[in-house]
Amino acid sequence: xxxxxxxxxxxxxxxxxxxxxxxxxxxxxxxxxxxxxxxxxxxxxxxxxxxxxxxxxxxxxxxxxxxxxxxxxxxxxxxxxxxxxxxxxxxxxxxxxxxxxxxxxxxxxxxxxxxxxxxxxxxxxxxxxxxxxxxxxxxxxxxxxxxxxxx
Numbered sequence: 001x002x003x004x005x006x007x008x009x010x011x012x013x014x015x016x017x018x019x020x021x022x023x024x025x026x027x028x029x030x031x032x033x034x035x036x037x038x039x040x041x042x043x044x045x046x047x048x049x050x051x052x053x054x055x056x057x058x059x060x061x062x063x064x065x066x067x068x069x070x071x072x073x074x075x076x077x078x079x080x081x082x083x084x085x086x087x088x089x090x091x092x093x094x095x096x097x098x099x100x101x102x103x104x105x106x107x108x109x110x111x112x113x114x115x116x117x118x119x120x121x122x123x124x125x126x127x128x129x130x131x132x133x134x135x136x137x138x139x140x141x142x143x144x145x146x147x148x149x150x151x
Contacts, residue, residue: 061122
């Protein structure tokens with residue numbers, strides 16, 4: 001899990017952190033954005049951080065996109081995408097994202113393309129962003145799936 005703090009160092013990430021190695025950096029001057037691509041040294045997961053070049057911390061957002069190839073027309077990636085939001089190992093409650101949104105601070109969306117799934121959220125509160133990041137990551141990477149979910 002990435003450790004975040006509110007200091008400006010959040011965006012000045014080192015070449016290594018939490019098992020991730022910096023692969024590349026990119027400037028997007030037309031958008032006033034910077035980006036850094038990291039790869040987890042053990043699992044190979046790639047993470048791309050995109051942040052405001054002007055250090056404006058008024059909004060925090062995160063998007064997680066995963067390859068979900070479809071091998072037939074049964075809609076399995078769409079079903080799994082919907083089941084993932086129904087609880088996780090650490091947060092076994094169904095409708096966890098809706099409960100976060102009811103607090104009025106976070107905004108959560110998810111959608112499925114033909115071969116990918118995207119989960120994104122944003123918040124204007126850094127504390128809420130950190131809490132939401134933990135919930136979203138646990139739901140995506142440690143979903144609580146049961147046989148009853150597939151009946």
